Amino acid sequence: MITLKSRREIERMRQAGLLVTEAHRLIASMIRPGVTTGEIDQAVENLFLEHDAIPLFKGVPGPVPFPAVCCMSVNDEVVHGIPGDRVLEEGDIIAVDTGCKLNGWCGDSAWSYAVGEVDAEKKKLLEVGEDALYLAIEEMKYARWWSEVAGKLEAFIHSHGYSSVEEFVGHGIGREMHEDPQVPHYVDDETYEKDFELKPGLVLAIEPMVNAGTKDVHVAEDHWTVHTADGRPSVHFEHTVAMTSDGPVILTPRFDTLKEAE
Ligand code: MG
Numbered sequence: 107m108i109t110l111k112s113r114r115e116i117e118r119m120r121q122a123g124l125l126v127t128e129a130h131r132l133i134a135s136m137i138r139p140g141v142t143t144g145e146i147d148q149a150v151e152n153l154f155l156e157h158d159a160i161p162l163f164k165g166v167p168g169p170v171p172f173p174a175v176c177c178m179s180v181n182d183e184v185v186h187g188i189p190g191d192r193v194l195e196e197g198d199i200i201a202v203d204t205g206c207k208l209n210g211w212c213g214d215s216a217w218s219y220a221v222g223e224v225d226a227e228k229k230k231l232l233e234v235g236e237d238a239l240y241l242a243i244e245e246m247k248y249a250r251w252w253s254e255v256a257g258k259l260e261a262f263i264h265s266h267g268y269s270s271v272e273e274f275v276g277h278g279i280g281r282e283m284h285e286d287p288q289v290p291h292y293v294d295d296e297t298y299e300k301d302f303e304l305k306p307g308l309v310l311a312i313e314p315m316v317n318a319g320t321k322d323v324h325v326a327e328d329h330w331t332v333h334t335a336d337g338r339p340s341v342h343f344e345h346t347v348a349m350t351s352d353g354p355v356i357l358t359p360r361f362d363t364l365k366e367a368e
C-alpha cells in the first residue's frame with residue numbers, strides 16, 4: 107500500500123535527506139587513490155551517530171546481515187558492495203549508497219564518483235548515469251504515471267548504448283526505507299501492470315543503475331555484492347524525491363547545489 111506524506115512529513119523527511127547530503131559531502135571529500143572503503147564507511151557511521159541518526163543499511167537482513175552503513179560498489183560492482191580493506195586506485199569508479207533515519211524519517215541517496223582520473227568509457231558512464239537520474243526527476247513534472255518516466259529514462263540510457271539494470275529497483279520511502287511502490291527504471295508488460303500515479307505526497311527513492319554492457323548481473327559469494335555479468339563497469343545514482351503540488355522536490359540535494367545559508 108502506498109502511503110502519501112503530508113507537507114509537514116515531507117519537511118521532516120527533508121531533514122533526514124539533508125543529513126544524507128552531508129554524508130555525501132564527507133564521502134566526496136575522502137575519495138582518492140589510497141583510501142580504503144572501510145575508512146569512508148567508518149566516517150559516515152560517525153557522522154550519523156553524532157546526529158543521533160540511525161544508519162539504515164547496517165543489519166539489513168539477508169543470508170548474512172549487511173555489515174556496514176554504506177554500500178560501496180567499485181567498477182564492475184553494481185550495488186551492495188561491502189566496504190572493508192579494499193584500497194581505491196587511480197582510475198576506479200565507486201558508487202556509494204547510504205541512508206539514515208532521523209527523528210523517525212528516512213533519507214536514501216547514492217552517487218558514483220571517479221577516483222582520480224578515469225578513462226573515457228567510465229567518464230561517459232558517470233555523465234550518463236547522473237543525467238539519467240536528473241532526466242527522470244525533470245520528467246516527473248510532466249508525467250502522470252511512473253511508467254512514462256521510466257520509459258524515457260530507459261530510452262535515454264539505451265540511446266547511449268548502455269543498459270538499465272532490471273533486477274534491482276527503486277522504492278517508496280518514508281518511515282521505512284523500503285515502502286511501496288516498487289520503482290523500476292525500465293518498462294515492460296509487468297511494470298505497466300504495477301504502474302502508479304504520481305500524486306502529491308508520494309515520496310520515492312529513484313535510483314537508476316546504468317551498466318556499460320549487459321543489464322544482466324550476478325551476486326557474489328559474499329551474498330551481497332552485485333556484479334555485472336560481463337565484467338564491464340556500472341554506475342548508480344539515487345535521490346529521495348517528493349512529489350508536491352509544485353512538482354518534484356529532491357530531498358537529498360547534492361551538497362554542491364546547496365546555498366550557504368541552508
Ligand atoms: Mg540507496
Ligand code: MG
Nearest residue numbers: 214311313344
Ligand atoms: Mg534506495
